[in-house]
Structure formats: C-alpha cells, structure tokens
Amino acid sequence: MVAPTLDAQAAVNDFIYKLKRRQVEGSLVTARLTAVLLRQVISQQRLASSAPAATLIETVKSVGLRIIAANPIELTVGNVVRRVLHIIREEEASLELKSLADVNNTILSDDEESEDASSFSAAVVAAANRNVLRAPSLHNLLESLPSSVTATCNASSGGESECKSKSGEKNSKVWRLKHSVIEGINELLQEIDSYHAQVAEQALQHIHHNEVIMTCGRSHAVLQFLLEAKKKRTFEVFVAEGAPRYQGQTLAKELADANLQTTLIADAAVFALISRVNMVVVGAHAVMADGGVMVPVGLHMIALAARRHTIPFVVLAGLHKLCPQYPQNPYIFMNDMKSPSDIIDFSDISDCLDGGIGSPSLQTVNPTFDFVPPDLVSLLITDIGGHTPSYVYRIVAEYYSAEDFVLR
Amino acid sequence: MCYVTRTSALEYEDIEVGKARLIERGEQIGDISLKARKTIAMLGQDFIRDGSTILTHGFSRVVLSILKLAAANKKHFSVVCTEGRPDSTGLQMAKEMVAIGVPITLIIDSAVAYTMESVDMLLVGADGVVESGGIINMIGTYQAAMVARSMNKPVYVAAESYKFARMYPLDQKAMFPSSRQVDFHYPLPSAVQVEFSSRDYTPPQYLTLLFTDLGVFTPSAVSDELIQLYL
Numbered sequence: 001m002v003a004p005t006l007d008a009q010a011a012v013n014d015f016i017y018k019l020k021r022r023q024v025e026g027s028l029v030t031a032r033l034t035a036v037l038l039r040q041v042i043s044q045q046r047l048a049s050s051a052p053a054a055t056l057i058e059t060v061k062s063v064g065l066r067i068i069a070a071n072p073i074e075l076t077v078g079n080v081v082r083r084v085l086h087i088i089r090e091e092e093a094s095l096e097l098k099s100l101a102d103v104n105n106t107i108l109s110d111d112e113e114s115e116d117a118s119s120f121s122a123a124v125v126a127a128a129n130r131n132v133l134r135a136p137s138l139h140n141l142l143e144s145l146p147s148s149v150t151a152t153c154n155a156s157s158g159g160e161s162e163c164k165s166k167s168g169e170k171n172s173k174v175w176r177l178k179h180s181v182i183e184g185i186n187e188l189l190q191e192i193d194s195y196h197a198q199v200a201e202q203a204l205q206h207i208h209h210n211e212v213i214m215t216c217g218r219s220h221a222v223l224q225f226l227l228e229a230k231k232k233r234t235f236e237v238f239v240a241e242g243a244p245r246y247q248g249q250t251l252a253k254e255l256a257d258a259n260l261q262t263t264l265i266a267d268a269a270v271f272a273l274i275s276r277v278n279m280v281v282v283g284a285h286a287v288m289a290d291g292g293v294m295v296p297v298g299l300h301m302i303a304l305a306a307r308r309h310t311i312p313f314v315v316l317a318g319l320h321k322l323c324p325q326y327p328q329n330p331y332i333f334m335n336d337m338k339s340p341s342d343i344i345d346f347s348d349i350s351d352c353l354d355g356g357i358g359s360p361s362l363q364t365v366n367p368t369f370d371f372v373p374p375d376l377v378s379l380l381i382t383d384i385g386g387h388t389p390s391y392v393y394r395i396v397a398e399y400y401s402a403e404d405f406v407l408r
Numbered sequence: 409m410c411y412v413t414r415t416s417a418l419e420y421e422d423i424e425v426g427k428a429r430l431i432e433r434g435e436q437i438g439d440i441s442l443k444a445r446k447t448i449a450m451l452g453q454d455f456i457r458d459g460s461t462i463l464t465h466g467f468s469r470v471v472l473s474i475l476k477l478a479a480a481n482k483k484h485f486s487v488v489c490t491e492g493r494p495d496s497t498g499l500q501m502a503k504e505m506v507a508i509g510v511p512i513t514l515i516i517d518s519a520v521a522y523t524m525e526s527v528d529m530l531l532v533g534a535d536g537v538v539e540s541g542g543i544i545n546m547i548g549t550y551q552a553a554m555v556a557r558s559m560n561k562p563v564y565v566a567a568e569s570y571k572f573a574r575m576y577p578l579d580q581k582a583m584f585p586s587s588r589q590v591d592f593h594y595p596l597p598s599a600v601q602v603e604f605s606s607r608d609y610t611p612p613q614y615l616t617l618l619f620t621d622l623g624v625f626t627p628s629a630v631s632d633e634l635i636q637l638y639l
Contacts, residue, residue, distance in 0.1 A: 290617065290626050391628075393628065393629035394632065
C-alpha cells in the first residue's frame with residue numbers, strides 16, 4: 001500500500017473526521033469534497049517512472065477504503081473514488097496505445113538500426129498490442145498467453161528506451177499521466193457542479209401544460225426541475241410533507257413564492273389524491289446497479305400508489321449518485337437509522353422504556369431511506385439524459401471499471 | 409449443452425503431442441470452471457442473509473458452491489430443495505446440505521407454490537444463458553420462477569460465462585431435444601404419449617439477477633456481455 005504525502009495525509013484525516021461526525025452532509029457536497037481531496041492526493045503523490053498508474057491506483061484505493069469506511073451510508077464517497085480509479089485506468093490505457101503507436105512509428109523510421117533489433121521490437125509490439133487490447137472472449141478462452149512474452153515485452157521496452165537514451169521521455173510520460181488524470185478529475189468536478197442545471201434542462205420534455213405533478217419532501221433537483229419548467233409551462237404541484245422532517249412544507253412555500261400553484265398534503269393522503277396526478281417526480285439518494293433507487297423514506301409507498309394507478313414515477317439523480325453495487329439487503333445495510341426524537345420526544349415515552357424483560361416495551365425506529373425496486377421506477381433522469389432502469393448497467397459499465405466494483 | 413471450441417493448435421504431425429495438447433485443454437477447461445465457480449460463490453453469497461430460506465431446484469454445482477461458501481462464512485440459513493424429477497437430483501443436493509450442516513427440507517416438484525410464501529428467494533443454476541437474458545435449465549425452473557415472480561420473491565441464477573449461448577428461443581419448443589429422457593417407472597399403455605423434454609426455457613422477465621464470473625448482471629445486461637464474448 002502506498003501512503004500519500006504528509007500534507008495529503010492531513011487533508012485525508014481531516015475529511016475522515018468530518019465524515020465520521022456527519023459534518024459533511026448531502027451527496028453533492030460530499031461528492032465535491034471527495035473529488036477535491038483525491039485530486040490533492042494525486043497531485044502531491046510522487047510517482048516512480050515504472051508503473052506510475054499502478055502506484056496511483058494503489059494510493060487512491062488505500063485513501064478510498066479509509067474514507068468509505070468513515071461513512072458507509074454516504075454512497076457518493078465510494079462512487080467518486082471508483083470514478084477516479086476509472087479515470088486513471090482509462091488515461092493509462094490511452095497513453096499506452098499512444099506510446100505503442102509511437103514505437104511503431106520509430107520502428108518504421110529507424111531503418112539504420114540493425115535488422116535484429118527492429119524485428120525483435122516488432123514482435124514485442126505485437127505482444128504488447130495483444131496484451132493491451134485483448135478482452136475475454138470464448139475464442140481465446142483456452143489460448144494461454146505465455147507469461148515469458150509479457151516479461152520480455154516489459155524488459156525490452158525498458159531496454160529500447162535506454163538504448164535510445166530517452167529516460168526523459170519516461171518522466172514526461174509520468175507527467176502526462178498525472179496531468180491527464182487531474183484534468184479528468186476537473187471534468188468530474190464540473191459534472192458534479194452542473195448536474196442540477198443539466199437535469200433541469202430536460203424538464204420541458206417531461207412536464208406539459210395543465211399537468212399535475214406530485215413530489216414528496218424537498219429535493220434541490222426537483223425544485224430546480226420544477227422552476228425551469230415553470231418558465232414555459234403552466235402546471236400544478238402537489239407536495240407531500242414528508243414526515244418526520246416535514247421538509248415538504250419548505251418546498252411548498254418555495255414553489256408558492258415562485259408563483260406555482262401548490263397544494264400541500266399529508267403523506268397519508270397520497271393514495272387518496274394520486275388519481276388526480278399525472279406524474280410523480282422525486283429526487284434520489286443513490287441509484288443502484290440494477291436500476292433500483294434509494295430514496296427518502298415513504299417514497300416506496302408513493303411508488304406503489306403510482307404503479308397502482310399507472311402513473312409514471314420519475315426519479316432525478318446525478319451520475320455521482322450511481323453506485324456500481326447491487327442492493328443485497330438495502331433496508332438494513334444501506335439505511336441510516338436516525339434519532340427517534342424526530343418522531344416522538346423522549347419525555348413522552350420514557351415511562352414505556354422499562355419492559356421488565358430487559359428490552360423496552362416501546363421502541364421507535366426512524367429509518368432515513370427506502371429502497372424502490374427497479375420495476376416501480378418509470379424513468380431515471382440523469383445529467384446525461386433520461387434512461388429506463390434496465391439501461392443503468394450500461395451507464396455503470398461506461399463510467400466505472402469492473403475491477404473497482406469491490407474495493408479491497 | 410455442449411461447449412465446442414475450435415483450435416488450430418491441433419495441427420501436429422505427432423499424434424502423441426496432439427493427444428497431450430487435447431488433455432491439457434481439457435484440464436484447462438476444468439480449471440476455468442473451478443475458478444469461475446469460486447468467483448460466483450463470492451458474489452452470490454453476499455445475497456444470502458442470516459435467517460433466510462433459499463429454494464433451489466434440482467442439483468447445481470454452482471449453487472452448491474455458493475451455499476457452501478455462505479455456510480463457511482457462518483451465515484444461518486436454511487434450504488428447501490425440490491426433488492427434481494425426472495433425475496431426482498434434489499436428493500443429491502439434500503445429501504450435500506446435510507454434509508455441510510445446513511437445515512434442508514425436501515419437497516416434491518408440485519409443492520413449489522405451496523412453499524413459496526415461506527422462502528425468501530429462488531436460487532438456481534443454468535445449463536445455458538441465452539441472448540434474451542433468459543435461461544435454459546432443468547424442467548420445472550420456468551414454473552418455479554413464475555411462481556416466485558407472482559409472489560415478489562427474487563429469482564437468482566448462478567451461471568459461468570462460458571454457458572452464454574447465442575440463441576434466442578421464442579418458445580419452449582425452440583431448443584434441441586434433450587438426451588435425458590423421462591421414465592415414469594411403471595408400464596404405460598402404448599397409446600399414451602409421453603412428454604420427454606427435460607429442459608425448459610425461463611424468459612428474462614422472471615429473473616432478477618444473474619451471478620456470473622464476469623460479475624453480477626441484470627437480464628438486460630446479458631446480451632451486451634454476449635457480444636463481448638463472441639467477438
């Protein structure tokens with residue numbers, strides 16, 4: 001395991017401290033801070049000229065495992081770590097391909113070299129090509145690539161550059177890798193910052209005149225979405241208040257301030273009123289790899305009510321919320337049990353807490369999230385467009401590397 | 409199902425060398441299969457929680473490896489296994505469960521719907537995974553998956569990646585006739601026709617997830633992986 005430099009260590013420890021004490025809350029803020037931290041770790045990391053990408057990956061993995069462990073419920077931390085790892089792998093692969101093309105070119109141009117050297121390096125290049133570009137396939141399932149070829153490939157590519165005395169070129173290769181990885185992380189940061197705007201842009205495609213939209217609780221993404229649509233459409237909004245935090249009340253006031261016709265209802269009234277609604281739009285805490293979503297508690301019931309009345313259940317989520325994991329036991333492993341004082345005061349129930357059998361007769365449970373399975377979600381609107389839950393695996397394959405799904 | 413690969417590595421003049429190469433490739437397939445099963449066991453056992461009951465149909469070595477690893481990781485679960493006519497392979501599964509100390513209940517194939525309300529998931533292997541994301545497995549799998557779906561129980565399939573096949577069956581008759589025949593164990597009048605297929609096709613809408621050595625997939629992801637494999 002490669003440890004980051006001292007400055008980076010201090011920043012990592014500081015971030016872990018904040019995560020553990022829940023001083024960093026909200027997936028957008030967390031994603032941003034994680035990306036900035038990883039960028040700092042990478043830029044300050046000293047890289048050896050042999051296998052620089054592997055060193056970077058090891059460093060990011062070791063830092064990543066620690067910050068994920070600080071708050072396992074906040075899935076965006078793990079998502080951003082995996083995105084950064086994918087960026088490193090991609091940049092390494094594209095630099096490899098470019099350097100292979102360069103070697104090919106130099107072979108063609110260096111005719112004055114001895115015949116042996118050029119033919120040997122051609123074989124090396126071919127072997128390296130096979131190594132880099134080969135994907136698992138049934139045709140070569142039983143063809144084993146002899147390990148000696150790869151060894152000679154590495155040795156002679158080192159020998160090649162030494163005999164051409166281009167050690168400076170290797171250092172520039174390291175610099176290029178770092179530079180392109182940091183550029184990649186900057187793009188990721190830009191994507192995280194602009195996700196609300198990107199999602200809101202698509203509002204006009206989905207909200208039409210004189211429609212009734214329902215939402216629950218308060219999501220920034222939903223707020224922006226509705227305000228953007230308000231600019232060109234007239235519609236009405238039903239807001240379920242979202243007990244026990246009642247943030248729906250705040251959202252209802254914000255929408256009314258923007259001159260949107262809003263109706264505030266209790267969560268229990270959702271089923272009674274949903275037949276009047278054209279579409280349900282909600283924000284998500286996380287999107288799992290099977291297309292299911294982790295949403296604020298109570299939304300699974302609303303999703304079932306929507307399915308019962310065949311009303312589309314639309315979820316807004318940024319790409320940084322996309323998790324490459326499958327929900328194994330989402331109600332328990334990925335749920336945050338908050339303080340029961342949101343539901344009832346301690347003084348009101350303190351007399352029911354001694355059941356005489358060791359555990360209290362009256363228990364209060366306050367989970368934060370609900371898991372909505374993929375067949376209840378009609379559409380996922382992300383910053384790259386609208387997709388069905390069955391398409392999520394494609395997006396995961398594009399933005400994450402399979403080797404990083406389980407971090408060790 | 410048969411797995412046929414073509415090799416140019418058999419253009420040897422010496423028959424002994426050719427034979428040795430064939431044996432080597434056979435052993436390699438065995439190794440690949442074992443490694444694949446280990447990966448699938450690691451991925452699959454995460455989905456088994458303490459206190460869960462797993463319904464399985466017939467005998468599958470891949471499913472067995474998942475259950476063995478879950479038991480080795482000290483998870484408390486119980487298994488319900490169908491008898492699996494016509495092969496009665498469920499009896500073999502029951503013996504294996506006893507050997508690893510997992511509580512096992514054996515049911516007749518007709519009792520699948522009866523027991524479905526008390527199980528938490530259906531876990532089966534596959535003889536083949538087809539392009540639509542559906543699977544071909546021992547007869548009775550389609551039935552069990554349909555019942556599981558209607559009762560909202562997840563259906564998990566454990567299959568190695570070399571079982572992926574470029575087939576797209578549109579109905580149950582679209583498969584090759586199976587070599588294993590059904591024996592009713594008592595004499596029938598000659599005019600009685602016997603349905604002797606021992607494999608059925610389960611369409612992808614009844615499946616929840618597939619555990620393969622390439623990772624966990626939803627049925628809709630299978631065709632993408634197939635394209636990669638056959639490139």
